[in-house]
Each structure stands twice: as structure tokens, then as C-alpha cells.
């Protein structure tokens with residue numbers, strides 16, 4: 001079919017252009033399995049193998065891909081990413097359901113580069129080494145504990161339990177420990193996997209009658225690195241299995257290193273015997289890096305990728321993306337890839353434009369309820385205390401509801417947390433407030449105007 005050939009040819013050209021502007025490891029991780037499903041006038045549909053890749057490409061590389069198509073076609077195009085085929089295949093095979101976008105977002109999206117490049121059976125990303133890890137005051141203890149474990153597996157802290165928010169380097173440190181041990185003892189059996197993968201493999205082992213093999217695999221290792229143990233929450237049979245794996249390893253003096261997005265005792269529906277075992281060794285956390293550490297991380301990454309980037313741009317990114325090193329790195333790659341594709345030097349205006357989504361997301365994370373209450377009170381000429389009080393006259397109640405509504409819209413706080421912050425109200429009150437404001441926004445121009453104005457100034 002000539003049309004198909006044309007489409008394939010076009011796609012090959014675009015791919016080759018992308019391969020030249022993107023670092024090789026990024027290209028290999030995200031673009032090798034990407035297919036061009038349809039080019040129809042100004043609409044291009046690309047297909048990927050799973051929902052996560054769809055999400056990640058959508059979030060980081062869509063502009064770049066669209067620019068490449070535009071360069072070939074001579075007109076702008078709109079690119080969409082579909083994982084329908086993969087999802088259908090998965091459904092047909094009745095495996096685990098493909099993650100939805102919401103699940104991906106809440107389950108802390110992780111670029112698959114962490115596992116795409118394996119170092120032997122251990123499943124370690126070769127870039128996640130101690131040498132590539134920038135130590136800041138946020139990660140000093142976690143780093144020191146990891147070094148101790150790497151130097152004396154099962155002799156220093158066992159287990160080592162590292163917790164912290166997403167994208168702050170937990171996996172990086174686990175892999176670094178694995179690499180270090182393997183360097184000293186190449187025959188050591190080091191295994192890294194997420195608790196989700198452990199779960200899936202356990203389920204397959206039951207289905208395929210291969211439990212003995214599964215147990216041999218995980219109970220005969222020297223070092224077990226298990227990421228994201230919070231996903232064990234509520235899974236009783238997996239917890240039971242993991243409990244025995246843990247005991248076997250611990251009794252044979254093998255190193256266990258666990259990571260989680262929260263302390264063990266805050267993981268809901270985690271058996272208390274596991275909680276207590278997770279706390280037997282050393283528990284340490286990792287925090288968001290300060291500005292200087294963010295700058296140092298960006299410089300190091302720029303050097304690794306061979307990017308020529310000005311201090312001004314590094315400072316801009318470091319200033320605006322504070323809470324997640326993965327996003328920091330994603331932003332760096334995005335602006336540098338764009339600049340190399342278009343051959344234009346980077347300036348702040350271009351960065352603002354390229355990173356608008358990430359900046360908005362970062363602003364959301366930084367904004368807190370207290371600031372929203374103060375701004376809303378100021379706008380309606382009320383006192384901050386009116387936001388917390390139980391007084392009900394409309395000139396106070398409506399602004400208070402607007403502040404609750406904005407707290408839900410612009411921050412990631414739960415209904416309970418928002419309620420708490422407004423003088424200890426319950427989550428039902430917050431739901432009611434949000435509904436009221438939704439209705440008022442539709443029916444009352446002045447409320448709509450106020451809400452839009454406040455949203456605008458608070459998002460800046």
C-alpha cells in the first residue's frame with residue numbers, strides 16, 4: 001500500500017531526527033518501540049506498548065516529536081499517543097489490568113530507564129551508581145547508610161529501610177548498593193525488584209505451579225533490594241510470602257534493603273509483624289534537595305549528557321522544580337533536546353514555555369492551604385481567622401467555601417487535610433463547599449470572576 005509506505009518513510013525520517021537530538025540512552029528507552037499508527041492530515045497517532053510509556057512520552061517528548069513531524073511535513077501537526085493495542089492485548093491475555101493514567105500518577109511514575117538497562121540478573125540501571133549520586137543535606141544520612149551497607153552487607157544495618165517521596169533517589173541508592181557489592185564480589189547474588197513485580201511473579205508462580213522455583217529464587221540471594229514496599233498494602237497472601245522470604249534471608253544473614261514512600265508504620269494494612277521487621281535495622285529518610293543541591297544535580301546531569309547549558313537556565317530550572325529530582329532531570333532533557341533540535345540557544349522565555357506544564361505542577365505542590373486562606377481573606381477583606389472560624393454569615397461563609405474549593409483545586413491535599421486546615425471541619429463539609437462553589441461559579445458572574453482571579457494569582 002503506497003500510503004503505508006509513505007507513512008513508514010516519514011516515520012523513519014522523524015525517528016532518525018529524534019535519534020540524533022536525544023541522548024542515546026533516552027532514545028533507546030523510549031523511542032525504539034514507538035510505532036506510527038496513523039498520519040491523517042494534521043493528526044498523527046503514535047502507538048506504545050504500555051500506559052506508562054504513553055504517559056511519559058506525552059509528558060516529556062510530545063513537543064519535540066511534533067516539531068520533528070512539522071520539519072518533515074512543512075506544517076504543524078497534533079500528535080497523540082495511544083496504548084490501545086497494548087491494553088487490548090493485555091486484556092485478551094487476562095494479565096494484570098493496564099494501569100490507568102490516575103493510577104500511574106498516584107503510583108509515582110518512574111521512567112523505565114531504571115529497569116530498561118539491566119546489569120546482569122540484578123536488574124540494575126548502570127547509571128545509578130554512588131559516583132553519579134549528588135549528596136546533599138537532604139540525603140546525607142541515607143547515602144551514608146547505603147555506603148555502610150554496600151561495604152558490609154548484612155554486617156551494618158539489616159534491613160535498611162529507606163523512605164521518602166517519589167523521585168528523590170531511593171532507587172538510585174538501592175542500585176548503587178547493588179553495583180558496589182557486585183564490583184567487590186562479582187559472584188554475589190544481588191536481586192533488585194519492586195514489590196509489585198514480586199507480587200506479579202508470585203501470582204504467576206501460583207498459576208503455573210512453580211512456587212518452589214519462585215521461593216528458591218528469592219530465598220537464595222545474598223542481597224535483596226525491594227523497591228516501593230508500600231504496594232504490599234492490603235495484599236495478605238503476598239505479605240505472608242514476603243514475611244517468610246524476609247525471615248529466611250535474615251536468618252541466613254543476607255542483606256535486605258527496602259524502600260517505601262512512607263514509614264513502615266504508616267503503610268495501611270501492612271501486617272504488624274512486617275512493620276516491626278522493617279524497623280529492626282536502620283530506618284532513614286530522604287528529603288527534597290535544597291536549591292544548591294538541585295543546581296549541583298543539574299550540573300552533573302548536564303555533564304553526563306554532554307549538554308552545554310547556561311547557569312541562568314540551570315538556576316531557573318532549579319528554582320522552579322524543587323520536589324522531585326526525576327522531574328528536574330526530565331526538565332533538563334526537555335529544554336536541551338529542544339534547543340539542539342531547533343538549533344536555538346536557550347533563554348528563560350523559551351524554558352518557561354517548554355516547561356509550562358511542569359512549572360504549573362510544581363507550583364501546585366508548593367502552594368499551601370495557609371497561603372490560599374490568606375490570599376482569599378485579603379481579597380474579600382476578611383481576617384485570616386475568619387477562614388478557620390465557625391461563623392456562618394454569607395459574607396464569611398462563601399469566601400471560606402471558595403478557599404476550601406481552591407485548596408482542593410490547587411493543592412494535593414486530601415479532603416480530610418483541607419477540612420482539618422479550616423478549623424477542624426470534616427471531609428463532608430469540604431465536599432459540600434466544593435459543590436456550592438461549582439454551582440455559584442455557574443450561576444453567579446461575580447463569584448466566577450473572583451474564583452478565576454484568585455486561581456490565577458495563586459497559580460503564579
Ligand SMILES: Nc1ncnc2c1ncn2[C@@H]1O[C@H](COP(=O)(O)OP(=O)(O)OP(=O)(O)O)[C@@H](O)[C@H]1O
Nearest residue numbers: 108110132133134166167168169170171172325326
Ligand atoms: N542525589 C541524586 N543525585 C543524582 N541523581 C539523582 C539523585 N537523586 C535522584 N536522582 C535521579 O533522579 C531520578 C529519580 O530517582 P529515583 O528513581 O531513585 O527516585 P525514587 O525515590 O526511587 O522514586 P520512586 O519513589 O518514584 O521510586 C533518577 O534518574 C536518579 O538517578
